[in-house]
Amino acid sequence: MRRALLISIPYLWLLVLFLIPFVIVFKISLSDAAIARPPYLPTLELSEGWASIKEFFAELDFENYTFLGEDPLYRLAYLSSLKIAVVSTVLTLLVGYPIAYGMARAAPEWRPTLLMLIILPFWTSFLIRVYAWKGILSTEGLLNQLLMGIGLVDAPLTILNTNTAVYIGIAYTYLPFMVLPIYSALEKMDDSLLEAAEDLGCSRLQAFWMVTMPLSRAGIFAGSFLVFIPALGEFVIPSLLGGSDTLMIGKVLYEEFFSNRDWPVASAVAVILLLILIVPIVLFQLNQQKQQEAGK
C-alpha cells in the first residue's frame, strides 16, 4: 500500500504535468484557428449534453498536419533543426571528450576542483551567457580583434548571425551535459586495463581505441542524447546568435504561437517535434538500462 503510494507520486506528476497538457495540445492541433478567445474552434461545451460532445469530436480533423506536409517551410525547418542539432552534438562531443578525459586522468586531489569549474557557468543566467557570446563573435568582437591582432586574418570574420554562431552557442551551453557522463564513465575505468592492453601488444593509441573508447561508450551515448534532445527544439540560442536564414523548428513554433497567433498549427508543429524526439529518448532510455545491467 505504502509502496503503491510512493510509486504513484512520479506517475501523478507525469499525468498532471505532462500527459494532460499533451492531450490538450494534441486537441488544439486538431482544431481550427479562429479570431476568438481562445483562438481556436471548437471548444468543448459540456453543459449542452451528449449531442454537443458528439459534434465537438466531429469537428476535429488532421487538416493542420496536412498543411504542415504541404508547406515546405516546416519540412525545411525540421530538417535544418536536425542538422543543427547533429552538428552541435558532434562538436560538443569533440570538445567535451578531451575535457572529460583530462579530468579523469588528473590527480585525484584536483578532480573536485575541475568538476566544480565545469558546473560553475550554471551559476550565471543562461540568457546572459548566450548574450555574452554576441560580444565575442560580432565583427568588432573579442574573437575578431584577437585574430586580427595576431595577424591571422585581414578582415573581420562574419560569425555572428550565422549557423556557425548557433553551433558554438549550443556547444558552449550544453558542454557540461556532455562532459559529466563521459567523465563518470572514464573515472570508473581501472588504469590497469590500459596497462594490460599495452602488455598484450597494443600501442598507447590502440589501447585508447580498443579499451578506453568502448568503456566510455555509455557515457558518450548519454552525453550525446542529453545535448541532442534539447538542441533539437532549441529556441533562445538560434534567435540570439543565429541569422535570419537560420531555420529552426523552435523558432518557427514561437512565430506560429506569438506572431501568427495560429495555435492549432503551432500545436501540430509541437506534436510532430515530440514524435521526432521520442526516437532518441527511447534510445537514451535503453542505453541507461543497459548500463545499469552491466553495472550489476
Added chain:
Amino acid sequence: MAQTVFAPWEDSQEKPLIEFVNVTKRFGDFTAIDNLSQKIYAREFFALLGPSGCGKTTMMRMLAGFETPSEGKILLAGQDIGAVPPNKRAVNMMFQSYALFPHLSVWDNIAFGLKREGMAKDKIAARVDEMLRLTRLEKFARRKPHQISGGQRQRVALARSLAKAPKLLLLDEPLGALDKKLRQETQFELMDIQESTGTTFVIVTHDQEEAMTVASRVAVMDHGRIVQVATPDVIYEAPNSVYVADFIGDVNLISGKASTRKAAPASQSKPAPQPAKPAEPTSPSPSDERRPQPNAMGEWLHDRVLEPVLGKRDPNTPAPIVEQVTAAEPQPVSAPPEIPAGGLAITWSPDHPPLIASNASETFGGADVVLALRPEKLNISTTKPDAPNVLRGKVIDIAYLGNISTYHVQLDNGTMVKAQIANTRRVSRRQITWEDEVWLSFTTTAGVVLEQGT
C-alpha cells in the same frame, strides 16, 4: 622435477633468462630499488616476497616495462630491455586486479593479445581453445567477466597472459582476491601449468605461505634490496638474518651473548656449563643398550596402581641397567647427556641456563646474537625432560588449530615463547592446559644463530 633436482642457479655455466645488473629505481626522493643485482633462470618459478613497500612490485613493473630503471640495466635473454616498451616485450603480466576487459567476453579477452599480433583467425581460435582447456573454462567462453566468479576470473586472467606464450610470465599477487581454500587449490594449478608450459614465472606476493608453496626460489625483499634468495626450505630452515627468520613463518627470537664452548671431547668429564640446573637422580644416562624406560607418568602409575596389585617390579627390568650405568660412571649424572661438544653457549637471562647451539659458527663467539627457534622444533612436557636445552615456564595461552596446537608459554623471566605440537592423538597422553607448569626443550641444532640487528 621428479628425477633430477631443478637448480640452474647452482650451475655457473647456465645462462640466466633475466638479469638485473646494479638496478636502482627512484621515485623522487624515494628509492624503491637500491642497487639490486639478481639472476633468474629459464623455467624457474621465482617468488618476490616482502612486506608492502619493499620494492617487489616495482621490480615486476620494470620487468613488464611499465617502469624504467633509474640506473643499471635489465637483461632479458642477454638483451638490454630498458628501452623496449611493454607492448614489444616477450613478457606478459597477470594483474592483481586481473584487469579483464569488461566489454569483451572471456573468449575475446583471451584472444586480445593474439589479435594484436595479427595471427590468422583459425590459429587464434585454436590457441584460445587450448587456453580455455588448460584453465578449464570451456563452458564460460561466451560469458562476460562480470558474469563469472572470482576464481574463474582469475583463471581467465591467467589464460589471457599465457595465450601469447611469453618467455616470462609475471604474476602480481595473483591469488590475493581468492578465499583460502580456493587459493590453495589454485596454487597447485599454477604449479602444474607452469610445469606443463615450461614458462618462467615471476610471482610477487606478500603471502609467505604462497611463495613457499609455489616457488622454486624465494627472494625475500626489504627496503629495495633482496635480503636472501634461496629455495623455500633453505629460507625457512637457514635464514641468513633475523629479518628473514621473522618474516617467514612463526619464530621465537631469543637475544643473548654467545661464547664458544670447548670443542675437546674430554669436556664430557667436566661439569656441564649450566650450574643452575639441578641434578636429577632418576634421569637415565645414555647407554648403548636403548631399553624402554618408564617416564614420570609411568612411574607414578606403577607406584600407585600396579604395585599394590602386582607387587614389586621384576628385578630383571631396566632398573638394574640404570644402576649399572650410574655405578660405572657416577660423575656426569648432573650433566645433560647428549650435548655434542663445541658450538656456542648463549647467555641470555639470569633466570635460565645458557642455551647451547652446536650448529653455529664459532666466529660468533663473544658477539651479541639472536637464536631463532621455530615453534615446531620445541618440545613441551609436564616433567623435566632430558635435553640439552630446557626452559621452564607456564602455559598462558593455547591456540588450537585442529591439526596442531600452539602453546604460548611464559618463561620464568617473563619471555613469551611459542611451541607447536601436532595433535596426533585425539586425547593427548599429556594433557597440558592453561596455567600448567611445563618444560620446553630442544636439541642443540634446533635453532639458528643469527647476528643481532640483521
